[in-house]
Amino acid sequence: MRWTIKPLPDSIKVQELQQSLGVEKAIASLLVQRGIETFEDAKKFFRPSLEELHSPFLMKDMSKAVKRIEQAIATGENIMVYGDYDVDGTTSVALMSSYLKTRTPQVATYIPDRYAEGYGVSYQGIDYAADNDISLIVALDCGIKAIDKVAYAKEKGVEFIICDHHRPGAAVPDAVAVLDPKQEDCTYPYKELCGCGVGFKLIQALEEKLGNTVDTLMPYLDLVATAIGADIVPITGENRVLAYFGLHVINTLPRNGFKAILDQIKKKVFTITDVVFIVAPRINAAGRMKHGLHAVELLTEENLENAQKFAQEIEQYNADRRSADRTITEEALDLIEKSNEQERFTTVVYQEDWHKGVIGIVASRLTETYYRPTLVFTKSGDKLAASARSVKGFDVYNALEACAEHIEQFGGHKYAAGLTLKESNYKVFKEKFEKVVSTTIDKQLLTPEITIDQELNLLDITPKFYRILKQFAPFGPGNMSPVFLTRSLTDTGYAKAVGETKDHLKCSVQQLPNKASIGSIGFNLGNKLELLKDKKPFDAVYSIDENEWNGNVSLQLKLRDIR
Incomplete structure (x- = not known):
């Protein structure tokens, strides 16, 4: 150290x-x-005070998003709330769908299948919307790079509002509104919101248009605090205010889904650390082992008995996840030891039968062991999919960008990302990634600090x-x-x-x-x-x-x- x-x-x-x-x-x-x-x-x-929160209308395209949702509510359009399968995505879908249902009954939810559809907006999800007379999709925690998919949706008469917090590419999709404070031309004062945080700003704007204050949205903050903790975004500025009040809700008046999880754990006071290590893995386990919609059902269930049944199922998924995580980590460590790759600046491992739902956790474990930028690959359909994790101070997203010629698609943050590539590109990508990291990383960063x-x-x-x-x-x-x-x-x-x-x-x-x-x-x-x-x-x-x-x-x- x-x-x-x-x-x-x-x-x-x-x-x-x-x-x-x-x-x-x-x-x-x-x-x-x-x-x-x-x-x-x-x-x-x-x-902290909720009055410190910025006006949501400072975010680029917010007025357009509010106008389009109000129009959909007024004319009885079908709205689909679409989100990723991790904690940030499922809490975002729970937040947005439960809020919109207080305004209109015409709300459907959609979480892509991790295995059949993969990360982000999918063609399958758009087809589902078009087939079910859904004309507006609100996409949360994903969509900032879905240029082709939003264009495809437009051809089918389906419009998009995107609420994302990932880094945009050179261009953004042609959606009705793109809410993402990381866009260069967005002057929103706080740039570090998670996906659920961006979703919260949208419902805050919708409430303000009704003449209500942010206080009416307190019951949704338990979801926002959970996403902030799970997505490892900075707990500064606006995030700190949202997390502070969200924890207060979890500890005083939690929604039934949280109550069901907390009852199983028998803990009195929950901190953000408990949210990260106890609540988040359970919510995540649904999308990892079965389907992310199970997590949304748990988080929006209004009957406590039903919520307890969902929580028991999710507890089982979490036990399965832990077992898979242990086995795969041991296999990966064994692979690294046998291949004499300890001298490298990166850890890149692949086995086609590894469970796609836990490769991110395994990547984190390997990073703890060898302390260097790490990628864990598995087979996903006819492609390879990987989770990337980094060490403190090194931007793995930038490193992947430098290898973009060998990658089909990628997205994420400085310290965690996901990607897919063709199997035939695996070896050349692995060498290029090693070369990029070895020539750009400050060698000091390879010792934990x-x-x-x-x-x-x-x-x-x-x-x-x-x-x-x-x-x-x-x-x-x-x-x-x-x-x-x-x-x-x-x-x-x-x-x-x-x-x-x-x-x-x-x-x-x-x-x-x-x-x-x-x-x-x-x-x-x-x-x-x-x-x-x-x-x-x-x-x-x-x-x-x-x-x-x-x-x-x-x-x-x-x-x-x-x-």
Whole structure:
């Protein structure tokens, strides 16, 4: 691990903020690092308000989209809500379809089959619309590159409104409206919305046209918060406001689909991390193992008993997904070891029978193991399909763009993308991808980095300090949980490796000359037990959280690395 300490923020700004807020220097310093420099900034940060959301009409084509939907509602047209099969797509479809159904009964939903149709807008979906007298499709979390498909739909008398957040190509489809803040000529002030976030801006605009405020849309924010967490978009600006209120909805008045999932897990308070690691994989499992429509049904079900049945089915899909993920990861690791590819700058593996629904997860696992840009391929019809994952600081989307001559289609973000290519192009693509990455990547990026916010003495970790720290949440990219470094720690003598295979490190540490100690847990740090023997001093990088045991709650260090 590379330990990188963030530069110290401007000491005058820290001092001024410390005085105006009446907080410890460490808290003021963390805030200034995050761009929060005044009392007013801090108020917005600690007390998010829906009033901070931008007017949806600042987004390019928003007025056109609203006008077309109002026309469809007024004339009783059939509207199809179309979305991708992942969490962002299925939550978007649940959000848009359930909102539109409060305005018109003429609403159908469509999620493409991951295996038969693949990612994004499909010809099959357009044919379905045309065959069922549907004249308007609202496409969410996809469509920004569907130029040919939108043209095909137009020939069949089907119009499109696109709500996407992926990067556009050189041209955009000829749709009634294209809502995507990443378009160069879109002046919308916040560029990092997820697909469900763009969908939310559209229903916000529709509500405003009725003379209502955004407060009427609070019940939809649980869906938006889930998509924000699952799609790993920055939790800054507008996303932070939406995630903050969405978590509040999940924890106080969740829709039946969420209630059914939460009841199975028996957890009291849900954070954005729980949404990412507990709720999102279950919603995703439907599209991975069966069909994304199962997730939409769960998220829009109004009867709790039915929702519980859907949740049980999805729980089974998730168990199947975990099993497939384990098996394929082992097979992929085995392939890499046998092929002596450890010296490469990329990991690219292929096996034709791997389950298409889990290759993205496997790509993430391989990235964790070898820490380099990774592609996992499987057979999909007569083509090969892959999921791409990257390492911090390297843009895998740009790398794929440089290999475009060998790719049929691709799309995605800086750190995650998907692509398809002809089997005959696999080898030449693999070599080109390796060449592009090896000549453009900063070699430092191939060693995982821990970014440290600041150094701290153990004495600084008080219940009050932690109480304020908790209010920095929700955490995520752009607003990560603070990471601290403390030097010259010693174990109090009870350090041990724990867990079934002794993978984790449990200890209690102190910083001399003070005798006060604090419990610590280091997941996957069991192999560092030797460093703590005989009370040898060590440095630790950690975040702070709470440990609940037998009804007692105490602060603990969640160790990231020690040396």
